[in-house]
Amino acid sequence: MFMRRTVISVVVVCLTSSVSGATMAVAPGAMAAYVPTSSLAAFTLVAPTFEVPSGLLARAVIASGAGCPVLNGSTEAGTDFTLPMKLRPKPVLAGAAYAAVEVCERGIPADAVTAMVGSRVIPASLPDRIDRIALSGESGCRILSNDIQDCSRLSTWPLARISRNIAKNEPDVIINLGDYLYREATCPMNDQNLCASSPPPPGNLPVTGSAASWIADALTPMQPVFDAAPILMVRGNHESCARGGIGFFLFFSPQRSTALQCAPSIVGGVVVVPSNDITPTWHVTWQVGTSDADSHSLTLEVVDSAYGHDGAVSAFAATQRTSYVAAENHVAKSRPDEAWLLTHRPIFGMLPTQFFPNGGSVWSSADQAAASQGLLGRYGLILSSHIHVAQAVNIPRQPGQIVLGNGATELYPKTGYPTPTYGPLSKSDGSALSPLATPYPAPTSTWTDVRFGYAIATPGRDAKSWSFEHQDDRGRIFAECAVARRAVNCQSTD
Template identity: 25%
Template sequence: MLPASLIAASLAALLAGCATVGQPPAFSSYVVLGEHGAAVARVLIAAPACPDIVIDQRPRPMALRAPAATVPLRPTPSAPADSKPAAFPLLTCEAQLPAAGSYAGASVLGRALPVPAAAPQRIVVIGDTGCRLQKNSNSYQACNREADYPFAAIAAAAAAWRPELVIHVGDYHYRENACPEGNAGCAGSPWGYGWDAWNADFFAPGAALLQAAPWVMARGNHENCARGGQGYWRLLDPRPLLPGRDCNAADDDATGNYSAPYAVPIGQDTQLLVMDTANTTWKGLKPGDLGYDKYRELYRQVEALAGQAPRNIGIDHHPLLGMGADRKADGAIVLLPGDAGLQQAFGSLNPQLLPAGIQAMLSGHVHLWEQVSFASGHPSQFISGFSGTAEDTVPLPERLPDGVTPAPGAVVEQFSSWVDGFGFMTMERQGAERWLVQVHDLQGRVRNTCQLDGKRSRCALAQVK
C-alpha cells in the first residue's frame, strides 16, 4: 500500500491539473448514506458532463447535483479583506444506488464504489479533521507537516481496519484564512470556502477512507452558512440540493443553517439518528431566539424518529453530555459542561435531554477523545474529535470532581479520555445493544478498549497517556 501522504499528494496533483490525454479525468468518488439508509453515489469531476455510473455492469447516467460555479462573496466570520468568493470549478454528480444487498457492485470511470452493508458490523468514527487556519483566533496549524496535521495517515490507518461504515461527526473544513507570510508550516495552503480548500482539508487526505466504505456525514459548526456551509450542501449532505438551502445568500440562512434529522438503519432493530446542530452555541440560546425554536423542533423530530426502532445511536457534532476544559490566564483549569444551546432547547421539552430510545451519542467539537457513562438513565456519550484538527491540550482529570457534571441531572459513573493525541474510534457489533469500542492512534494501534452495553459503557483505562 502506498503511504497515505503519497496517496493524498498524488490525488491533489491530479485534481489540480488536466487529465492525461486518452485517460479519464481525475475525480473524487464516494458513497454517502441518507434518509432511511438510502445510498447516494457522488462524483466530483472537472468535465463537460457527468459520467455514467455502472451498476452490475449496466451503465446509467448520473444526475448533476451542482454545476461548476463561483459563488459571490457573502458575509463570513472574517473581514472582507480576509475573505473571497467560493469557487467550485467542477461538477457535483450523483446517482441513487439500489438497496443494500440488492446489487453486487458499482463503479464510475473504472473505479469501484464501496457497497453499503445492510447491517454493518465494523464502524469507524472520526471527526474534526481539517487543518486550522484562522486569523480571528491567530491559530495557524502546520498543514504541511504530517506530524502536526495527520489526517491523511489517520484515514489510511482507518481504511486498513476494513470498516463497513464510516461516521464523520462534523467539522471537515478549517482552512478559512490565508497562511501568514513567512509561516513555513502552512505556506502555500489554499484557503477560503471553495473547492481548493475543501480538497486540501478533506477529499485529498481522506481519499483512502472515502474509497473504503460508505459514509454517514454529520454537519459541524465549521459547516454553518457563514463558514463552510456552501461546500457542505454542495458536496456532502445526502439530501437534494435545494435553492435557499445552499448557504449562498445570507438572507436564506434561517433555512440553510438548519435541517431535519434523518435515520439510517444499521440492522438488529437499530438506527443512527443524524442531527444537524451546526448553528448552536455553547453560550446558550434564549427562549424566542430562532435557534432555540429550531432546536426544539429538532428534538421533536428526533423523538419521532427514535420511536421507529427500539435502539438508536444519536450522531451530532456538539456533545450534550461531554466535558471540555479551558485554562484561565492565571493557569487555573476550568471544566466545561456540554453544549448550553442544545441543553436549553432540548431540556425545555425533556429534562433527560434526549429520547429514552437513544442508547449512545457520538459527537465531536471538543478536540479529543472521550467517553462518559451515567447512572441517571442518560445515554453514553462518546466524543471522537481527534482526527486531524489541532488538539485540545488542557488536561482532564481521571475522575470528575464530585458535583461536576456535563448536564443538569446527569450523574456520571464512568469517565475516560485521551487528551492531546490524534486518532480514530471504532465500533464492532457484539449483539443487539452491545458494542466493542476501541480507540486507535494515528498508526492504527489500539490505545483504549471500551464496552457499550445498553446505555452504559465502561473503558479499560480512565486516561490514555
C-alpha cells in the same frame, strides 16, 4: 497563486489513483461501459432512503466543464448497469469560490454489487449485517490568523494517515461526526512553511470555505476512506453557512433536496448567506450483529447541530428542539431494537478546565443539552465530535456520550479533564446555568484521552452491547470502551 498550484497538484494525484482503481475487481461488463471522465474525488454517501431507495448515493467531484461521468456497475443477478449521473445544483452566487468544480450524483441501485464512477471504483453496497463501524470527527487543518496548525506534516496533521488506517480496518461503514473545514484565514506570510500552500478564503463571498480549501482539507486526504466503505457525513459547526456550508451541501450532504441550503443571496446590495439554517433530522436503520443469531436493527438519528451556543442556553434552543423531537418521534414510531443519536455538538461533553480560568462550567454544548432535554430516553448511545479529544461521559439515567473529536484537527490540552462535581446545564457551583433548563446530575464517570485517532465499533453478543476500540493515527490501539445498558466504560490500554 497558491490556490491554483494546489488545485493542479490535486488533479494529478487523483488521476493517478483513478487509473490504478480501474484495475481492481470490476465486472467485465462494467468496464465495457467505461467513460474516460476523471474525477477529483468519488465516494458513496449513506443517504436517507426516502431520497435514495438503496440508502446509498454515488457522488463525483469533477473539474468544471468536464461533464458528468456515468455510474457503472453490476447487480446480484449478474446484469450490468450504466446510469447517467446528474449535476448537483450549485449556488449561482457561489461564483469564483466554487467555479473550479462541479458535483455529479446518482443513487446506487439497491441490488448493486460493484460500482464505478467513470474509471474509479466506489463502494457499491452495505453488508446485510454490519459488524464493523469506523468513526471519527474533527478532521480539517486549523488555519486562523493567530493559530496555525502545521498542515505540511503527517505528524501534526495526520488526516491522510488516519484515512489510510481507517481503511486498513476494512470497516463495513464509516461515520464522520463533522467539522471538515478548518482553513479559515489567509496564511500569514511568516507561516507559509506551515500552511502547505493552503488556499485563502474566497474574496467574493462572506464565507471562509472554497472549492480549493475543501479539496485540500477533505476531498484529497479522505480518499482512502472514500474507497473503503460508504460514509455517513454529519454536519459540524464548521459547516455553518458562514464557514464551509456551501461546500458541505455541495459535496457531503446526503440529501438531494439540500443542495442549495447555504446559497448566497443579495440583500440590500450585499451578498449574504443564511444563518441558523439547520437541516431536518434524518435517519438510517441497519441490521447489526456478530452473527445471524444476534442480528438486530440499529437506527441512527442524525441531528444537525451546526448552530447554537456551547456555554449558554439561548433562544435558539427552542428552534433546535424541533430536531430532537423529530428524532424522538421517529424512534418511538419505528421501534428499532437499538437507537443511537448522532449530533456534532455533544449533549454531555467536557472542555478542559484551562478554558475557564475563572471557574466556569466545563460542560458543552448548553443549547444542545437544553434542546434535547427529556427526549433522550430511547437512545443507548450519543455520538459527537466538536471537542478535540476522545472522551466518554456517563450521566445518571441518560445514554452514554462518546466524543470523537481527535480526527486530525489541532488537539485540546492533554490535561485538565477531572470528573466534574456538577452536571451539564449547571454552573460550576451546581446552580442552574439558565432558568430555561433543568441541570442534570453530576456524572458517574468520565474518561478523556488526548491524541490523534479514530474508533472502530463492533457489536457484542449481548443485545445493545458494543465495543469501541480507539486507535491512534498510526493504527495502534490505545483504549477500549465497553457500551452496555446505556453506559460507556473506557479503559486505556497503554
